[in-house]
Amino acid sequence: MHRAEPYAVGIGSFAAQASAMRPDLVSVRRELHEHPELGLTLPRTQRVILRELAVLGLEISTGDELSSVTAVLRGGRAGPTVLLRADMDGLPIEEATGLSFASADGTMHACGHDLHMAGLLGAARLLVDRRDELPGSVVFMFQPGEEGYAGGQLMIEEGVLEAAGDRPVAAYAAHVECTVPRGQMVTRKGSMMSSVSAMRMTLRGTGGHAAFPQAAIDPVPVAAQLILAAQAFVARRLPAVDQAVVSITKLASDSAAGNVLAAEVGMEANIRTLSASTLETVREQLPPMLRGIAEANGCALEAEFIESYPVTYNDPSETGFVLDVLDELVGPERVTRLETPSMASEDFAYVLDEVPGTLVFLGAEPEGGSGPLHSERAVFDDSVLDLQASVLAELAWRRLARD
Template sequence: MRAQFEAAAEELRDDLVAVRRELHEAVEVGLDLPQTQTILLRELDGLGLEISRGKSLSSITAVLRGGRPGPVVLLRGDMDGLPIAEATGLPFASTSGAMHACGHDLHMAGVLGAARLLADRREELPGTVVFMFQPGEEGQAGGRLMIDEGVLDAAGERPVAAYALHVDSATPRGRLVTREGTMMASASALRMTLRGTGGHAAFPQLAIDPVPVAAQLILAVQAFAARRLPATDQAVLSITRLRSDSEAGNVLSATVDIEANIRTLSTATLDTVREHLPALLAGIAEANGCTLDTEFIASYPVTYNDPTETREVLAALDELVGAERVTRLEAPSMASEDFSYVLQEVPGTLVFVGAAPDSGPLPLHSEHALFDDAVLPLQATVLAELAWRRLERG
């Protein structure tokens, strides 16, 4: 049943834009976001929600119990920014050296809007909605920490579904994008310390210089992706950090630190990388008289949209905005999301919302990233509608 939230969401437009811009200017990074948490608690006050705060992070869990019996649905909004100095020139730009360059300020405002829409119709609501406000999405696994602290059991029973929206500054405004199955890649890292002996740059024959060996390792990483992984199961391996310990132009390095970022779309491919790549690289190092220490760091798992839930979501989106504004992705994104931790536990769907400004598309995670906050009523409507329909289904 369509709940018809559009008109009420439009009435919230000015409030949602104002709080989004306040959150944008007050951006914080990581797991400890006291100022952001304070703003959200202020906005949630008076809605009649059961609110709890995180213990190890500045999270907020808010539970709305409807007037009719039914299951539980979860809506997620991430809270943290990035350590990027903003260069947008906006009147509400952050000046702290951090920036909401991934749109999390819009995510929070959108979930706040959905909370207000659903709370206003509490007596009709056929079940319970959990609003999950989560720090530490940008690499600190805040979603995993919130699960460990009990967010999925906050209502007394597990959600039957979970939904999240993610704005995109490179997608036309108001377009909704998702797909069944794998939506986004896993993210992991391989950290390496390559050790030689160092020495005088004039006499490399008297030393074991790890720098040219590091070059061999970098090429081997690229060759591994091209020749050891199936072309039908996409993976991206990138060298993201490279640093030697030499502080002078005439000194050969004794050690080189290297980090590879690893993106895969399946557990099998990730297992292949984890099992075989370190051994290959260690062999190259040894053949050149060096030693190699490696550390594999598993970060976010694959973001997997449950096919059954996502078919229902797509049908709802088609009805809400028209099929011409709904894109079914042909292939997953190689970016990652820690909403994946929730989707490992609860069937659900992540949807991208186009928020490109009139000036044209811009990349996420850029100091120039701009988002058109005119999409906020749409975000609130979609989240409220998806929650309502899923509760109606029982």
């Protein structure tokens, strides 16, 4: 999986330095991979990050409500601030990759966050080596709780955007993708990834004997109607050019026996949209429509709408700059401009709501292929780490020099 040849990137870039540090970055990545942690509290992971940053002479702070790490590099020349971000947490998945450094405790870095941390550590090293020439400041944001815990929002509330004094003029992140060819860079202007919300529902009937459904109000067939109605809502209430995805992900009744009709059915819907206006339409119109169907069948429906990550929006101007840099560094043939957004979601959306910037995907597919992200078979070619580090450093450097 680990390859020796360096990437050929643009003259004057950080490529040669990054290539030389690749073995160190791979070592750190594999250490992190072997011991993932979940959610907002990642003490072991945080210790590794602090250990690696300690020798770089940065201004370092840690979070109060989460195991975050913020490091500020102040350049030798006056200028603005740019933020670079990596997420830190793993997933509750039993790893089945067979790697020599696989996790063995029921958790797994199945979304590449171990590479994100190692790549950002590499970018920090590269930029520190040129501190005296750096025309501004760089904030390195190491963020727990990306996988559903809104860690990015918590770090913003704790002041990560004010860490250098001036708020960043731009923010960038690179996310590895194990089913995209190694070294391919992927991004787009505008909506890059969807928002994600949930709707938790409790449907109540009366229950009764399974032999006499006429004497009860059975919520199970009504739940089936609600599921079909939710799919019809997407197809008929939303514009074809700005669709949503509504998936019923949880469904359970309270019946404890095969001959007992349920009195209650619990459901949860996962909702993904690509614009705030479509999200508003779903939030305002879907719950009352479903309640109406429930009531028409003699049931009562309680529905709680829970907004989570917003749309990940790549600022068009910043993304145009990023695309120009990537074309120069790796060649246009290795830069893919997505035609449509992904319906997955990303915690970096909270930062991009506050600071113009760009999320880029970096192909890390190994020889022989990989299972998808978030699967027990997800495998990443960590020989991309020097490319990841050099691209992040280059984007920060050039964006600061531009102003």
